[in-house]
Amino acid sequence: MTDKPIVQDFATDWDHTDPAWVNNPYPIWDELRGRCPVAHTDRYGGAWFPATHAGVSAIANDTENFTSRTVVVGNGRPQEDAPPAPIGVAPPITSDPPFHQIARRLILPAFSPGAVNALEPQIRALCAGLIDQMEGHEIVNGGTEYAQFIPPSVIKQMLGFPAGDEDLFREFVHIILEGIDLPIEERIEAFAPIEAYFVQQIEEHQENPRDDLTSYLLNVEVGGQKLAMEHVFGTMVLILVAGIDTTWSAIGASLWHLASHPDDLARLVNEPDLMPVAIEEFLRFYAPVTMARLVKHDMEYLGCPMKENDWILLGFPAANRDPNVFEDADKFIIDRRENRHLAFGLGIHRCAGSNLARLELRCAIEEFIKRFPRFELADSSAVTWAQGQVRGPRNLPIRILA
Amino acid sequence: MKVLIDADRCQGHGRCFSLAPTLFEFDELGNGVVIGDGRLDSQTLELARLAQVNCPEHAIEIDEAP
Ligand code: HEM
Numbered sequence: 028m029t030d031k032p033i034v035q036d037f038a039t040d041w042d043h044t045d046p047a048w049v050n051n052p053y054p055i056w057d058e059l060r061g062r063c064p065v066a067h068t069d070r071y072g073g074a075w076f077p078a079t080h081a082g083v084s085a086i087a088n089d090t091e092n093f094t095s096r097t098v099v100v101g102n103g104r105p106q107e108d109a110p111p112a113p114i115g116v117a118p119p120i121t122s123d124p125p126f127h128q129i130a131r132r133l134i135l136p137a138f139s140p141g142a143v144n145a146l147e148p149q150i151r152a153l154c155a156g157l158i159d160q161m162e163g164h165e166i167v168n169g170g171t172e173y174a175q176f177i178p179p180s181v182i183k184q185m186l187g188f189p190a191g192d193e194d195l196f197r198e199f200v201h202i203i204l205e206g207i208d209l210p211i212e213e214r215i216e217a218f219a220p221i222e223a224y225f226v227q228q229i230e231e232h233q234e235n236p237r238d239d240l241t242s243y244l245l246n247v248e249v250g251g252q253k254l255a256m257e258h259v260f261g262t263m264v265l266i267l268v269a270g271i272d273t274t275w276s277a278i279g280a281s282l283w284h285l286a287s288h289p290d291d292l293a294r295l296v297n298e299p300d301l302m303p304v305a306i307e308e309f310l311r312f313y314a315p316v317t318m319a320r321l322v323k324h325d326m327e328y329l330g331c332p333m334k335e336n337d338w339i340l341l342g343f344p345a346a347n348r349d350p351n352v353f354e355d356a357d358k359f360i361i362d363r364r365e366n367r368h369l370a371f372g373l374g375i376h377r378c379a380g381s382n383l384a385r386l387e388l389r390c391a392i393e394e395f396i397k398r399f400p401r402f403e404l405a406d407s408s409a410v411t412w413a414q415g416q417v418r419g420p421r422n423l424p425i426r427i428l429a
Numbered sequence: 430m431k432v433l434i435d436a437d438r439c440q441g442h443g444r445c446f447s448l449a450p451t452l453f454e455f456d457e458l459g460n461g462v463v464i465g466d467g468r469l470d471s472q473t474l475e476l477a478r479l480a481q482v483n484c485p486e487h488a489i490e491i492d493e494a495p
């Protein structure tokens with residue numbers, strides 16, 4: 028990571044990797060919302076950050092003026108090596124219409140509520156098993172002993188990858204999400220083991236097809252033709268990347284909240300029926316994911332002089348705190364009745380895995396509080412938050428109370 | 430009174446069928462669909478409104494004409 032100057036003014040020089048933003052972005056976004064609804068920075072070769080719900084939804088719904096060709100902000104201009112829209116490296120997230128719809132529809136049935144709900148017993152058993160290992164300890168780590176293990180195991184199962192490779196997946200996700208900062212040659216080098224792993228899995232599935240997502244992608248036909256190998260590969264990588272850090276962050280942030288808000292923890296333990304509504308409030312308040320777009324052509328948009336290939340960072344988490352849309356937006360209200368949050372995005376790219384993510388989050392929290400109805404942060408200064416476009420606690424020491 | 434889902438707006442967030450499973454279900458892609466003809470009485474109207482105010486895409490419409 029390069030040494031960058033500390034941000035003095037987020038309206039004209041924002042940076043989502045600045046320590047102030049990483050540690051606590053919410054006051055920054057509140058200020059931006061009041062001052063200039065779309066902040067600008069010359070960093071990253073030029074980028075915009077809409078902090079209001081109106082700004083985020085306008086751009087998320089506008090595929091005429093913005094492209095999803097690259098969705099992770101990198102240093103300098105967008106990667107010259109990124110295959111052009113409409114397909115992109117990782118369909119459907121990097122695809123634009125009309126191809127986007129084809130790539131998305133292919134995977135939606137695998138993530139429909141009916142399909143993912145079948146995984147519930149297995150997810151619960153996984154959570155309970157992790158908790159068994161923590162039983163009897165005074166201090167447990169909600170991040171490194173719990174949250175981080177849940178999503179990789181589920182994704183492994185869906186893609187049909189070998190058991191025991193979960194550590195490798197976390198490593199891959201790290202390389203992909205952080206590697207964006209590297210020069211192209213280094214990025215290609217860092218990516219080589221990931222490519223080799225996926226190619227091996229694909230070949231293994233070609234020899235032994237079975238009932239999993241990898242075999243499905245290899246065999247499904249669109250207009251009488253199988254998918255291009257780059258498409259299969261890109262979608263597999265996407266599912267791995269999109270499914271792991273995100274959900275791990277949501278589980279961690281929810282545990283962090285409960286560990287620091289004993290009243291909410293007590294309510295959730297005593298009123299289990301609140302869980303579905305509480306899950307939505309966790310997702311609104313601690314939405315972990317921001318996603319990027321690229322400006323397609325020079326234009327004046329929302330009063331801003333945007334240039335072709337400027338980045339847009341879509342602040343879904345900032346939109347979720349917009350007081351124009353949410354009553355008491357800056358308060359966590361565990362039984363909030365109206366909650367049109369954007370944690371899973373908005374428009375055609377709505378998170379394809381949202382049903383699975385909700386299921387994992389609900390099982391993880393329910394199982395944890397069932398076994399440990401009282402707990403608190405063991406050392407709030409030791410908690411670290413992941414930087415970048417996925418935000419959540421990584422180190423989360425929790426003291427279990429009697 | 431009737432509830433309907435604008436299929437062009439719905440993106441499958443799944444809030445309606447989670448909050449009001451007696452009024453909405455999901456199709457094979459996970460998008461929301463109204464069960465039956467969507468007719469509402471005074472009780473189901475409340476439930477439909479709850480789904481409406483939780484739909485991020487503003488895809489749920491309620492026709493309150495009797
Ligand atoms: C709490 C956890 C999660 C959050 C907050 C989250 C958030 C998001 C967001 C905001 C988008 C929209 C991206 C954009 O507009 O460019 C997205 C897209 C996507 N997510 Fe998730 N996600 C989560 C978990 C998952 C899981 C578990 C999976 C699958 C295993 C998944 C798969 C996807 C896919 C495939 C897309 C691309 C959809 C498209 O472009 O049509 N996500 N996610």
